[in-house]
Amino acid sequence: AQSVSQHNHHVILSEAASLELGCNYSYGGTVNLFWYVQYPGQHLQLLLKYFSGDPLVKGIKGFEAEFIKSKFSFNLRKPSVQWSDTAEYFCAVTGGSYIPTFGRGTSLIVHP
Amino acid sequence: DAGVIQSPRHEVTEMGQEVTLRCKPISGHDYLFWYRQTMMRGLELLIYFNNNVPIDDSGMPEDRFSAKMPNASFSTLKIQPSEPRDSAVYFCASSLGDNEKLFFGSGTQLSVL
Numbered sequence: 001a002q003s004v005s006q007h008n009h010h011v012i013l014s015e016a017a018s019l020e021l022g023c024n025y026s027y028g029g030t031v032n033l034f035w036y037v038q039y040p041g042q043h044l045q046l047l048l049k050y051f052s053g054d055p056l057v058k059g060i061k062g063f064e065a066e067f068i069k070s071k072f073s074f075n076l077r078k079p080s081v082q083w084s085d086t087a088e089y090f091c092a093v094t095g096g097s098y099i100p101t102f103g104r105g106t107s108l109i110v111h112p
Numbered sequence: 113d114a115g116v117i118q119s120p121r122h123e124v125t126e127m128g129q130e131v132t133l134r135c136k137p138i139s140g141h142d143y144l145f146w147y148r149q150t151m152m153r154g155l156e157l158l159i160y161f162n163n164n165v166p167i168d169d170s171g172m173p174e175d176r177f178s179a180k181m182p183n184a185s186f187s188t189l190k191i192q193p194s195e196p197r198d199s200a201v202y203f204c205a206s207s208l209g210d211n212e213k214l215f216f217g218s219g220t221q222l223s224v225l
Contacts, residue, residue: 043116043203043218044214049213098211100157
């Protein structure tokens with residue numbers, strides 16, 4: 001069975017700081033990877049996804065993620081965060097079951 | 113499309129009472145998922161349906177939990193009897209197919225006193 005680990009549960013940054021949220025998965029076969037974001041008071045929505053091809057994926061609002069197969073990782077990055085990026089971020093993976101398994105989430109707070 | 117619609121947005125009930133959560137998926141989506149979100153365990157898959165048929169309910173915590181999808185446009189998640197440890201946010205999501213992105217509803221914040 002697949003599983004996802006997000007190591008940072010809470011991250012606090014100042015505006016303009018760089019962001020990297022860790023995501024590791026366990027599954028031996030082909031995977032598809034997702035990052036979802038949940039802004040305060042809103043529902044989860046897709047930030048970006050990786051299915052195949054270029055392992056560096058660009059999403060909305062300046063976010064990007066890099067799939068490193070050898071490390072079973074799919075870390076989320078943004079070079080300069082804004083106050084409006086305050087949200088909860090979830091990494092998800094689909095493996096053999098094609099049904100996404102989510103990590104526990106990382107709460108990001110950005111101070112203005 | 114209005115997106116995935118869940119009701120109620122908030123539910124406060126007393127221990128032992130029956131709770132019913134409702135979900136209307138996006139029209140044309142073949143998959144429907146019920147997730148539970150808690151601080152301790154994050155986002156857990158409870159059950160999912162494909163074409164109205166329950167496929168995997170291994171995430172349903174106990175017999176107190178049941179879910180139905182009588183037609184393509186409606187699903188319910190029922191807890192009977194409810195307990196304080198069931199307090200969480202329950203999300204419904206739908207997708208066009210497996211391995212597709214999920215569209216989430218706004219969730220139901222359940223508090224069992």
